[in-house]
Amino acid sequence: MTRFIAKRLGLGLITLWLLSVLVFFGSQVLPGDVARRVLGPFATQSAVNSLNHQLGTDKSVFVQYANWISGIFHGNLGTSVATRSSVSSIVFPALWHSAKLAILAFIIVVPFGIIGGVFAALKEGRFQDRLISVGGLSATTVPEFVWAVALILLFALLIPILPSTATPPPGSGFLTSVKFLILPALCLVFVLFGYIARMARAGTIEALDADYTRTAVIKGLPYSTVVRRHVLRNALLPTIAVVATQAGYLIGGLVAIELVFNYQGIGQVLYRAASQKDFPVLQSGVLIVGVVYLVATLLADLAYSLLNPRLRFESSA
Amino acid sequence: MMDERHAQVDAIRRRIGEVENDLVDAHAAGQIDRREFVRRGTVLGLSLSTLGVLAGCAQPNVAQVSPPQTKPPQPGGTIRAGIVAPAAALDPVMISDEGGLAVLGQTGQYLVWSDKYLNLRPVIAESWAHDHNGGVWTFKIRQGVHFSDGTPLTAEDVAATFNRLADPVVGSNALSNFAGVLSKGNTKATDPYTVQFTLDAPNGNFPYLVSSDNYNAVILPKDYHGGWDKTFIGTGPWKMQSFTPEQGVTYTRNAQYWGPKTVADRMQLTFYPEEQAQTLGIQGNQVDILAHYSVSGGRALITDPTIRTTQYRSSSHRQIHMRTDKEPFNDKRVRQAVGLLLDRRGMVEGLLATKSDYGNDSPFAPVFRSTDPSVPQRQQNVAQAKQLLEAAGRSSGVRAQLTTLTHFELPDLAQVVQNDVSDGGISLSISILDPGTYYGSSKFGTSPWLDSTMGITDYGHRGVPNLLLTAPLTSKGPWNAAHFKNPAYDKLVAQYVAALDLGAQRTAARKIQLLLLDETPVMFPYYYYFLTAARLNVSGEETTAMGHIDLSRAGFVA
Numbered sequence: 094m095t096r097f098i099a100k101r102l103g104l105g106l107i108t109l110w111l112l113s114v115l116v117f118f119g120s121q122v123l124p125g126d127v128a129r130r131v132l133g134p135f136a137t138q139s140a141v142n143s144l145n146h147q148l149g150t151d152k153s154v155f156v157q158y159a160n161w162i163s164g165i166f167h168g169n170l171g172t173s174v175a176t177r178s179s180v181s182s183i184v185f186p187a188l189w190h191s192a193k194l195a196i197l198a199f200i201i202v203v204p205f206g207i208i209g210g211v212f213a214a215l216k217e218g219r220f221q222d223r224l225i226s227v228g229g230l231s232a233t234t235v236p237e238f239v240w241a242v243a244l245i246l247l248f249a250l251l252i253p254i255l256p257s258t259a260t261p262p263p264g265s266g267f268l269t270s271v272k273f274l275i276l277p278a279l280c281l282v283f284v285l286f287g288y289i290a291r292m293a294r295a296g297t298i299e300a301l302d303a304d305y306t307r308t309a310v311i312k313g314l315p316y317s318t319v320v321r322r323h324v325l326r327n328a329l330l331p332t333i334a335v336v337a338t339q340a341g342y343l344i345g346g347l348v349a350i351e352l353v354f355n356y357q358g359i360g361q362v363l364y365r366a367a368s369q370k371d372f373p374v375l376q377s378g379v380l381i382v383g384v385v386y387l388v389a390t391l392l393a394d395l396a397y398s399l400l401n402p403r404l405r406f407e408s409s410a
Numbered sequence: 411m412m413d414e415r416h417a418q419v420d421a422i423r424r425r426i427g428e429v430e431n432d433l434v435d436a437h438a439a440g441q442i443d444r445r446e447f448v449r450r451g452t453v454l455g456l457s458l459s460t461l462g463v464l465a466g467c468a469q470p471n472v473a474q475v476s477p478p479q480t481k482p483p484q485p486g487g488t489i490r491a492g493i494v495a496p497a498a499a500l501d502p503v504m505i506s507d508e509g510g511l512a513v514l515g516q517t518g519q520y521l522v523w524s525d526k527y528l529n530l531r532p533v534i535a536e537s538w539a540h541d542h543n544g545g546v547w548t549f550k551i552r553q554g555v556h557f558s559d560g561t562p563l564t565a566e567d568v569a570a571t572f573n574r575l576a577d578p579v580v581g582s583n584a585l586s587n588f589a590g591v592l593s594k595g596n597t598k599a600t601d602p603y604t605v606q607f608t609l610d611a612p613n614g615n616f617p618y619l620v621s622s623d624n625y626n627a628v629i630l631p632k633d634y635h636g637g638w639d640k641t642f643i644g645t646g647p648w649k650m651q652s653f654t655p656e657q658g659v660t661y662t663r664n665a666q667y668w669g670p671k672t673v674a675d676r677m678q679l680t681f682y683p684e685e686q687a688q689t690l691g692i693q694g695n696q697v698d699i700l701a702h703y704s705v706s707g708g709r710a711l712i713t714d715p716t717i718r719t720t721q722y723r724s725s726s727h728r729q730i731h732m733r734t735d736k737e738p739f740n741d742k743r744v745r746q747a748v749g750l751l752l753d754r755r756g757m758v759e760g761l762l763a764t765k766s767d768y769g770n771d772s773p774f775a776p777v778f779r780s781t782d783p784s785v786p787q788r789q790q791n792v793a794q795a796k797q798l799l800e801a802a803g804r805s806s807g808v809r810a811q812l813t814t815l816t817h818f819e820l821p822d823l824a825q826v827v828q829n830d831v832s833d834g835g836i837s838l839s840i841s842i843l844d845p846g847t848y849y850g851s852s853k854f855g856t857s858p859w860l861d862s863t864m865g866i867t868d869y870g871h872r873g874v875p876n877l878l879l880t881a882p883l884t885s886k887g888p889w890n891a892a893h894f895k896n897p898a899y900d901k902l903v904a905q906y907v908a909a910l911d912l913g914a915q916r917t918a919a920r921k922i923q924l925l926l927l928d929e930t931p932v933m934f935p936y937y938y939y940f941l942t943a944a945r946l947n948v949s950g951e952e953t954t955a956m957g958h959i960d961l962s963r964a965g966f967v968a
Contacts, residue, residue: 128852132499133506134849134859135881135889136583141852143503144582164749176638176655177499183655242686249694257694258687260657260680355687357679359658365683369497370846 100139116379153208171373180377191358195343198281209291215402229287238349240280259356277354292335296328337393341386440515446779452530455538470702480949483965485550488676492688492697494680500639508957515958517644518628522621524873526722526954544612544910555668563600570632572597579589584626598722614910615874623873647672647962655718673965700943701959705763706819711943721939724871724955725775730933731891743802746928751831761819770924773878782920795834808836815848871955879903892931
């Protein structure tokens with residue numbers, strides 16, 4: 094197991110380094126000039142030159158890359174060229190906001206998705222199965238921003254019981270903060286439910302057909318015990334992988350939802366950084382999302398190997 | 411009583427200068443209305459009470475320029491406003507966007523306030539006057555004003571503010587306003603409460619350049635060296651209580667403010683990065699006021715019975731430029747034909763829900779009083795356009811590319827233009843770029859904005875047309891996307907800029923309007939209104955077409 098983790102960490106570091114190169118040099122091809130973006134198209138050239146010099150964006154890209162990487166190794170993510178505040182003070186609060194939304198969405202969608210999928214598998218071919226499968230798939234195909242607008246219209250304007258924004262007033266307590274996050278979390282639930290339920294359903298059907306399940310039934314175990322001990326444990330393996338891969342999407346890819354709900358998550362921060370050519374925020378933000386994604390998949394692999402004896406034994410062999 | 415008033419008027423007329431007396435004569439002769447008399451008078455430095463006496467009554471007709479009255483607000487409470495998220499660091503010297511301006515304007519103050527009707531109102535300056543030709547302007551500074559850290563404001567702070575803004579090394583955003591007008595070191599404090607501006611060239615509209623029309627002209631302490639977002643230092647009615655970057659600001663009443671205290675106890679500004687979110691925000695009662703919304707992004711608010719929309723005419727517009735030095739638009743008959751093919755009425759009704767004035771292919775928007783309204787409005791005339799194209803040897807058709815950017819209704823406008831000109835046999839292919847690509851380096855040769863054969867560019871509101879006449883249209887203009895070089899035009903613009911009295915400005919304006927209609931290097935199809943939204947239980951907010959929002963008098967109605 095230790096070797097397995099070490100190997101994954103090593104690969105993760107190489108991936109992050111490649112990501113840093115890609116995001117740094119990739120962002121350089123974005124059109125426009127940094128200071129020009131900050132000052133606007135109608136600023137004088139002398140003002141633009143002066144700001145580029147102050148920001149260090151008039152240096153060569155290799156020098157800028159070296160400065161950035163060196164800063165990261167010293168725990169300094171840099172300074173935003175747009176807002177002049179430290180990248181850490183922008184990225185980490187946004188990351189925390191995204192994490193809160195993702196956690197609430199996961200708390201709702203993971204159990205519902207798994208229960209829905211397992212229930213559909215147990216009722217395979219019947220009305221309940223079709224309702225969950227087709228309903229879940231339909232909900233997934235509707236873009237998240239459409240869900241966002243529809244939910245706001247319904248629950249914030251027509252029946253005003255929930256706020257139309259996701260950012261609570263300053264000084265709000267825990268329950269108020271949760272209340273503000275319900276609508277955006279529901280959007281994610283609608284988008285992810287079908288996906289998770291589908292994986293859980295497929296895994297359950299496969300496990301129900303497996304020899305070990307048949308053996309358990311034949312040896313006289315109650316059906317609920319068979320499902321709980323033998324079916325669910327095996328059926329959930331692919332679902333765990335799916336849930337882990339959604340972590341990256343939930344942490345960095347919710348731009349549309351964050352924009353509609355005016356929520357300062359990492360997706361919105363990265364989107365704004367890209368449109369403003371705010372390289373320090375964009376580069377460090379993408380790198381941090383990459384770290385989150387790698388950690389999430391590593392944890393999923395560990396959980397997968399713990400639940401799957403074959404993998405556990407292979408890795409320890 | 412009448413004799414007493416005449417004596418008062420005579421005394422004032424002896425005291426004021428020649429230009430001011432011309433203005434009084436023009437008003438007496440009925441050449442300008444009362445509103446324009448007040449507006450021009452304030453530019454020249456006459457106080458409202460003086461203008462009231464000169465106009466023949468105790469006070470000028472203020473009601474005429476006031477917004478539709480709602481119930482007066484009650485003191486107390488927290489007023490919540492939504493604004494577009496600031497695009498860059500909150501540094502008064504550098505701010506160039508509407509969001510940054512709205513934040514800056516709560517604690518920062520200008521020498522002069524340019525209101526929604528383009529009247530100038532004294533703020534930090536109590537009065538101002540010019541020399542014989544408008545080359546030197548002197549401002550008297552209000553006494554008893556303190557910065558939010560308790561430091562008293564003096565003329566030294568004012569002089570340092572403008573010398574900083576005019577310094578090319580600092581690279582302030584105001585340099586484009588001051589280029590050729592005011593140089594570093596030419597603003598001097600002649601005593602603790604008097605500031606003198608010695609201009610590079612006479613300028614009849616100079617007070618606008620030191621007013622709220624110039625984003626960056628808020629008065630800062632003389633020793634300011636950055637870090638404004640930590641203190642929000644200023645002399646205004648609010649003090650910053652808390653600031654969360656990318657999210658918003660909370661303000662409390664500034665107890666030491668020199669003017670009337672704020673109606674509300676507190677005020678919150680919420681930043682919205684996207685228009686749809688702010689529309690849903692006010693509809694969902696998350697904010698009480700939206701400082702600004704566009705028809706393209708907030709059409710639902712116009713008809714929402716729970717929302718009160720206030721609209722002001724503005725000089726915000728779109729410019730459709732045609733390269734005058736390049737095929738096929740190097741023949742002015744082709745450019746005129748394009749102008750005649752545009753269906754401006756369709757644009758105003760379809761794209762802007764009628765919240766707009768028509769443009770007449772010059773920077774002289776209807777909102778500017780120097781605009782000559784007797785110049786005939788260009789109308790759609792397909793037959794005449796075809797004749798012009800035939801005369802230009804283009805009856806077989808014209809092909810060109812129209813380039814624009816993803817910004818509000820611009821992509822839709824490009825399609826409307828494409829459709830309109832096709833009636834005359836002109837085939838346009840459309841290229842829509844993101845703003846960064848479109849503006850590029852904003853230098854000739856490396857900017858689709860400045861290099862495209864035909865393009866559509868957005869221009870914000872200005873209180874006077876000076877910058878719009880020079881930068882995009884004069885031979886050496888840095889934003890001259892049409893590559894228009896016309897010595898007669900340059901000369902007329904120089905005359906307009908130097909003119910101190912309205913009569914001379916209108917004379918030059920008419921000539922410019924006619925010249926531009928004839929040459930048509932740039933089309934100005936419309937000047938859209940500035941729209942502000944407020945919930946029905948709120949009143950007292952004041953916005954301007956520049957994007958300012960003053961909430962010091964705003965509150966909740968009973």
